[in-house]
Amino acid sequence: MPEAARRIESVAVIGAGVAGLAAAQALADCGYKVRLIERRPYVGGRASSYEHPGTGEIIDNCQHLLFGCCTNLIDLYRRIGALDKLRWFDEITMIEPGGRRSVLSPAPLPAPLHNSLGFLTAHAFSLADKIAIARGLNNFITGIPDDTEENFAHWLARHKQTPGAIKRFWEPVLFAALNEELDKTSVHYAAKVCRELFLRSPEAGRMAIPSVPLSDLYGHALQSLNARGAEINLRTSVTQIKRDDQNQQWAIETETERFVSDAIIFAVPFEAMAKLLPTLPEAPGKEALTEQVSQFSHAPIAAIHLWFDREITDLEHASMLDTTIQWLFNKSKLQPQRHAEQGYYIEVVISVLRSVIPMQRQELIDLALKELALFFPMVREAKLLKGAVTKEVRATFSIRPQLDKIRPTSQSPWPNIFLAGDWTASGWPATMEGAARSGYLAAEALTQSSNNTQKFLQPDLPPTGLMRLFK
Numbered sequence: 001m002p003e004a005a006r007r008i009e010s011v012a013v014i015g016a017g018v019a020g021l022a023a024a025q026a027l028a029d030c031g032y033k034v035r036l037i038e039r040r041p042y043v044g045g046r047a048s049s050y051e052h053p054g055t056g057e058i059i060d061n062c063q064h065l066l067f068g069c070c071t072n073l074i075d076l077y078r079r080i081g082a083l084d085k086l087r088w089f090d091e092i093t094m095i096e097p098g099g100r101r102s103v104l105s106p107a108p109l110p111a112p113l114h115n116s117l118g119f120l121t122a123h124a125f126s127l128a129d130k131i132a133i134a135r136g137l138n139n140f141i142t143g144i145p146d147d148t149e150e151n152f153a154h155w156l157a158r159h160k161q162t163p164g165a166i167k168r169f170w171e172p173v174l175f176a177a178l179n180e181e182l183d184k185t186s187v188h189y190a191a192k193v194c195r196e197l198f199l200r201s202p203e204a205g206r207m208a209i210p211s212v213p214l215s216d217l218y219g220h221a222l223q224s225l226n227a228r229g230a231e232i233n234l235r236t237s238v239t240q241i242k243r244d245d246q247n248q249q250w251a252i253e254t255e256t257e258r259f260v261s262d263a264i265i266f267a268v269p270f271e272a273m274a275k276l277l278p279t280l281p282e283a284p285g286k287e288a289l290t291e292q293v294s295q296f297s298h299a300p301i302a303a304i305h306l307w308f309d310r311e312i313t314d315l316e317h318a319s320m321l322d323t324t325i326q327w328l329f330n331k332s333k334l335q336p337q338r339h340a341e342q343g344y345y346i347e348v349v350i351s352v353l354r355s356v357i358p359m360q361r362q363e364l365i366d367l368a369l370k371e372l373a374l375f376f377p378m379v380r381e382a383k384l385l386k387g388a389v390t391k392e393v394r395a396t397f398s399i400r401p402q403l404d405k406i407r408p409t410s411q412s413p414w415p416n417i418f419l420a421g422d423w424t425a426s427g428w429p430a431t432m433e434g435a436a437r438s439g440y441l442a443a444e445a446l447t448q449s450s451n452n453t454q455k456f457l458q459p460d461l462p463p464t465g466l467m468r469l470f471k
Contacts, residue, residue, distance in 0.1 A: 007450045007451065007452060008032070008262040008263045008416060008446060008447075008449065008450035008452075009032065009033055009262055010032070010033040010034075010035070010260075010261045010262045010263070011027055011032050011033070011034055011035070011261060011262065011263045011264065011265060011446060012035045012037060012250070012252055012259075012261040012263070012264045012265070013027075013034060013035070013036050013037065013264075013265045013267055014037045014238055014264060014265065014266050014267060014268060015037075015038065015045070015266065015267035015268040015269075015272070015420075015421070016036050016037075016038035016040075016043040016044070016045065016232075016234075016267075017043075017044060017045020017046060017047070017267060017268075017269075017421075017435060018044070018045060018047055018073070018076070018218075018422075018432050018435035018436055018439070019045075019267040019420040019421045019422065019435040019436070019438045019439040019442075020036065020038070020043075020045075020265070020267030020268075020420065020439060021036075021043060021044075021076065021080075021218060021221045021439065022072070022076050022420075022435070022436040022437075022438075022439025022440055022443070022456075023265045023267055023420050023439035023440070023442050023443045023446075024036045024221075024225060024230060024265075024439075025076065025079050025080060025221060025224060025225060026079070026439070026440055026443040026454075026456040027443050027446065027447075028224075028225055028228040028229070028230045029079065029228065030447070030452075030454055033229070033230075034225065034228075034230040034231070035230065035231040035232075035233065035259070035261065036225060036230060036231070036232045036233065037233045037236050037238060037252075037254070038232075038233070038234050038235075038236065039235070039236060039237040040234065040235070041234050041235050042215050042219075042234070043215070043218045043219070043221060043222060043234075044214050044215055044217070044218035045269075045435075046061060046062075046269075046392060046394075046395060047060075047061075047064050047214045047217075047218065047432055048060070048061055048214050048215050048218070049061065049213035049214045049215040049216070050215070052305070052388045054386075054388055055305070055307070055386045055387075055388050057305070057307070057345070057386075057388070058213050058215075059213070059305050059347075059388060059390065060213055060214045060303075060347075060390075061214070061303075061390050061392055062301045062302075062303045062349065062390060062392050062395065063209075063303060063327070063329050063347055063349050064210065064214060064432060065176070065207055065208065065209055066086075066207075066208050066431075066432060066433065067196070067197060067204065067205060067206060067207055067208065068201075068203045068204045068205060068206040068208075068461060069196040069197070069200065069204040069205070069433075069460065069461055070431070070432070070433035070436075071433075071458040071459065071460060071461060072433055072436040072437045072440055072457065072458045073432050073433045073435075073436040074458075075436070075458045076221075076436045076439075077217075077220075079224065080218075080220040080221040080223075080224040081220050081223075081224060082217055082218075082220040082221075085210055085211050085212050085216075085217050085220075086208040086209070086210060086211065087208060087209050087210075087211045087316075087334060088206055088207070088208045089206065089207045089208070089209070089316075089317070090105050090106060090202075090206055090207075091103050091104065091105040092104045092105075092207065092317075092318075092319060093315055093317070093318045093319065094122070094124045094168070094172070094318070094319045094320075094321055095315075095318050095319070095320055095321065095375050096123070096124055096321050096322065096375075097321070097322055097323065097374040097375060098374070098375075099375055099376070099377075100123050100124075101123075101318075102121075102122035102123045102124040102125075103118065103122075104118040104119065104122065105118050106118070106202040106205070109465075110464070110465025110466050111199060111200060111201045111202065111463060111464045111465035111466060111467040112137075112141055112198070112199035112200075112465070112466060112467055113465070113466070114201075114202045114465070115198050115199075115205070116134075119133060119134070124168050124321060125164060125165065125168060125169065126162070126164055128162050128164070128165075129162050129164040129165040129168065129169070132159075132160065132161045132162045132165040133161075133165045133169050133170075135159065135160075136156070136159050136161055136165070136170075137194060137198060137199060139159065139191070140191045140194055140195040140199060141195075141199055141467070141470055142470045143470065144188060144191045144192050144195060145187050145188055145191050146188060147186055147187070147188035147189075147401060147402055147403075147404055148187065148188075148401065148402070149401050149402060150187050150401060151182065151183050151184060151185055151186070151187065151400075151401055152170075152174065152182045152183075152185040152186070152187050152190040153181075153182040153183035153185070154183070155187045155190070156170060156182065166182075167321075167322065168321050168322070170182065170190075172319045172321070172326060172327075173193065173194065173197070174190055174193060174194075175326060175351040175352045176319075176326065176327060176349075176351055177193040177197070177429070177431070178190065178193060178396075178399050178429050178430070179299045179301060179351045179352055179395060179396040179399075179430065180299050180352055180396075180398050180399050180400070181352055184398060184400050185399060185400070185401075186399050186400060186401045186402070186403060186429075187401065188401075188404075189399050189429045192428075192429075193429070199467060200461065200463050200464075200467055201461060201462075201463055201464040201465070201467065202464070203461055203464070204461045209316075209317065209329065209334055211334060211335055211336060212335060212337070213335070233254070236254050236255070236256070237254060237255060238252060238253070238254055238276070239253050239254060239255060240252075240253040240279060241253070241264070241276075241279060241280060242281070243281050243414070243415075244260060247260070248262075248415075248416075249261060249262055250262075250263070250264050250416070250417070252264070262416060262450075263416040263417070263418070263446055263449070263450075264416070264417045264418070265417075265418045265419075265420055265439075265442045265443070265446065266412075266417065266418070266419050266420065266421075267420040267421055267438075267439060267442070268421060269394065269421060269423065270293050270296040270397060270421065270423045271296075271298075271394065273293050273419070273421070274290070274293045274294065277289065277290050277293065280414065280417075281414065283413040283414050284413060285412075285413030286413045288413075289408055289412070289413060292406040292407075292408055293408075295406050296397050296398070296403075296406075296423055297397065297398045297400075298393060298394045298395070298396070298397060298398065299352060299354075299395060299396050299397070299398045299399075299430075300352070300354060300357050300391065300392060300393045300394070300395055301349065301350070301351050301352075301391075301392045301395035301396070302349070302350045302353075302356050302357065302364065302389065302390070302391045302392075303347055303348065303349050303350070303389070303390045303391075304325070304347070304348050304350075304364050304365055304367075304368040304387065304388075304389055305345070305346075305347050305387060305388040305389070305390070306345070306346045306347075306348070306365070306368060306369070306372075306384060306387050307343035307344065307345050307346075307384070307385040307386045307387070308343060308344045308346065308379075308382040308383065308384060308385065309343065309344075309382055309383040309384075309385055310344060310378065310381075310382050310383075311332075311344045311378075312344065312346065312372070312376045312378040312379050312382055313328070313330065313346075313375075313376045313378070315328065315330060316329075316330050316333045316334055317329050317330065317334070318375075320348070320371070320375060323371040323374065324350060324353065324356065324367060324371060325348040325349070325350055325367070325368055325371050325372070326348075326349055326350055326351055327348065327349040327351075328346060328347070328348050328349075328372075329346070329347045329348075329349070330344075330345075330346055331345040331346065331347055332344045332345045332346075342385075343385045343386070346372075348368050348372065357391055357393060361387075361388075361389045364389050365384075365387040365389065369384065396422075396429075396430035397422070397423045397430045399429045399430060404425065407423065407424055407425040407426075408424055408425060409424065409425045409441075409445075410424060410425075410438070410441045410442040410444075410445040411445055416446070416449060418442040418445050418446050418449075419438075419442060420435075420438040420439045420441070420442035421435065421438055422434040422435040422438060424438045424441075424442075425438075426438040426441065437457060440456035440457045440458075441456075441457060443456050444456055444457060
């Protein structure tokens with residue numbers, strides 16, 4: 001029987017981040033025999049939480065968000081029974097030093113006008129800023145620009161964006177969504193983010209925040225996979241992979257066992273894939289894939305976790321303007337299990353800024369306290385009970401211009417080996433949605449390879465209002 005026609009029954013998914021969980025769950029739902037392998041003692045990958053040794057608190061490695069346009073991530077949460085662990089918000093509050101607030105929320109107007117009233121009444125922007133932002137967003141109504149060599153900082157200058165519009169709108173939005181400096185950011189993906197969040201429809205721009213620690217959220221996937229008979233191997237590293245041509249299977253070795261599988265999905269970060277590639281057999285295309293993987297680079301995120309003896313703000317979340325700290329998340333309000341705990345837990349996030357990564361723990365805590373007091377005077381009276389700092393040096397891949405030219409598809413140079421991960425060609429930037437899409441795409445490719453074609457990828461939310469004219 002030709003190998004391409006062989007029906008795949010068993011699959012090893014290597015990597016239990018969002019991409020691996022999406023692939024494993026989709027295939028397990030279709031009756032495939034799935035084995036999930038993860039070197040860490042937990043699932044979720046970079047979207048995970050752990051007990052911080054210095055505080056004894058369960059903290060996320062960094063705050064993760066999603067929006068209504070994240071149709072595949074939402075579908076994954078549906079599959080694993082975790083939809084009720086999301087808190088949805090229609091408003092984003094921006095705060096200036098001194099405490100003045102501006103609220104962006106949709107009005108009952110047809111898209112793309114639904115956010116216009118929020119921008120018009122926002123104190124954070126001058127009239128010149130508002131005109132510039134409207135002019136900039138107007139470029140994305142009819143579609144998303146091609147991915148050229150131009151970076152977004154150059155695009156902003158070319159479209160005469162004001163310093164206030166850049167500092168208070170474009171940077172906060174794109175730092176949070178793409179985690180890259182604007183002079184290193186693809187215009188194509190910056191436009192995609194802005195079109196989805198502000199123009200396509202009110203539903204697409206709704207924001208959700210998990211109401212439980214991330215490992216609890218993705219722990220639902222373990223329960224779901226177990227219920228479908230999947231085998232889960234945590235604290236397990238793959239040491240060698242060999243091809244059994246006679247049986248048309250892959251032999252996978254870990255530190256403790258050897259087993260065979262009809263197919264493999266590598267759902268690992270690009271740096272982990274770079275380490276695995278030399279262990280795989282020679283094949284046409286291996287050298288090209290190795291070269292592709294070598295061209296990716298990282299962008300960091302830092303978070304400062306603070307526990308006060310009193311409440312410093314009534315806000316659940318906010319965008320903080322004109323300071324190093326960029327976003328605030330009031331975990332004592334966002335996570336119900338913390339309501340009865342001692343201390344008020346605030347997390348502040350710094351995306352992109354590589355200059356903060358070398359800073360010491362106490363430096364970052366002092367910086368956060370100093371800047372928080374600019375927005376919330378209560379910080380000066382409150383007592384800090386404890387603090388922690390998390391740094392994800394490899395938080396995301398850098399979404400530089402023309403990166404799509406080197407992003408590999410789910411197909412690999414080897415028979416019945418498939419690739420997943422947010423860095424692969426998902427059509428999305430480095431987000432949990434991009435990871436979920438890549439997992440579904442790899443699972444679809446696997447089913448096609450065994451003549452059992454299934455569709456897992458969810459369609460985008462349809463545009464509403466006037467945006468229906470510009471699909």
